[in-house]
Amino acid sequence: MAIANESHQEEHNMQEHHGAGRYVVIWVVLLVLTLVTVFTGRMHLPDFGLLLALVIASVKGTLVALYFMHLSEHRGANRLVFGVSIVFVVLLIGFTLMDFGTRFRLANPPGSQYSDLQAVDIGANPAEGRTGGHQQQIKQQHETHE
C-alpha cells in the first residue's frame, strides 16, 4: 500500500514538532533577500538585472514553499503536483517568448522594438498613436475639471 505508506510518512513528518525558531529564521532570511533585491534593483544593472531579480525571487519562493507551506515534510504526490505546475509555468512562458523571438519582423506589433512600423503607419490617430492612450481628449477633459 504505497499510498498508505506515503500518508503515514507525511503524518509522521508533520507530527514531529519543530520549534518556532525555524519560522523566525526563514522570516529573517526573506526580509534580508527583499532588501538585497531592492538594493540590486535600484542599481539598474543592464543585462543580468532581471535574471538576478528572478533568481532572488525564486529562492524566496522556494523557502516559502518548503518551510512555510511544509513542502519539505510532504512526500511524493504533493511534491509532484507542485513541481509539475512550475514546469508548466516555465513551458508557457518559454514557448511564448520563443515565438516572439523568432517571428517574421512584420508580424510584430507596430511601435515595438522588433517592428519597422509605427502605430500611425497602419492608420492610428496621430494623437493616440504614440502611446495607444487617448492623451489629447482626456487631458482636455482633465483640465476642464480643474
Next chain:
Amino acid sequence: MSSAHVTPGTVPGPKLAAHFASLEVQKHAARLGMWLFLATEILLFAGLFACYASYRFLFPEAWAASSRSLDLTMGTINTVVLITSSFTAAMAVHYAKEGKNKMVGHMFVLTLLMAIGFLVIKFFEYKHKFHIGTLPGRYYFYEGIQLPGAPLYFTVYFASTALHALHVVIGMTVLAFSTVRAYRVGDFNANNYTAVELGSMYWHLVDLVWIFLFPMLYLV
C-alpha cells in the same frame, strides 16, 4: 459510524469519513487536494506572467520607464508587510499543533491586520495612478512617459495587482473563519489543525505570487 464519540484521555480529532482507510490518509488527501488547487492558482497567475514577458520583450523601453514611475518605497513596505503576515500565518499552524487556540487566533488577527495594511497601501498607489493618468489602454493620459507600449505596462500592472488583491481578500475571508473558530470553539489540536494549515497554505500562495510580482513590476 459509532466511533464519533470521544473517549476520555484521547486527543479529540476530526471525524473520519467512511471512504478513507484512516485519519492519516484523510489528512493526506486534504493536503493533496489543496496542492492541486494551488497548482491551478499558480497557472492562473502564469498567464499574466506570460503577458508581462511578451510585452516586456516587445517594448523594453516603455517597460523600464513605466516601472521606474512606480513608488518603490510603497512597494517595498508592502512586500515586508506581506512576508511578515505570511510568517504570522505559519506561526498560527505552529500554535494549532500545540493546541494553543488563543495564540492561533492572535496570530491570524495579526495576519488580517497586515492584510488590511497591504490593501490600504495598494489603495493609495492606485489613487495616485488614477490622478496622474498612468492607466491601462485608452485611458492612459500621463505626459511623463510618451512611449509606445506604456499603456500596456499599466494594463498588465492593474490586471495582475488587482487579481492579487482579490486573492488577498479571499485569503482574509478564509483566515477569518479559522480565527473565529479558534476563539469561539477552540478545538484545534495536534490531531485537528487541517483548517488552519490549509488556510495558511492559501495565504502563503498569496505571498508567493507577490514575491514574484514585486521585482517584476517595481524593480526591473
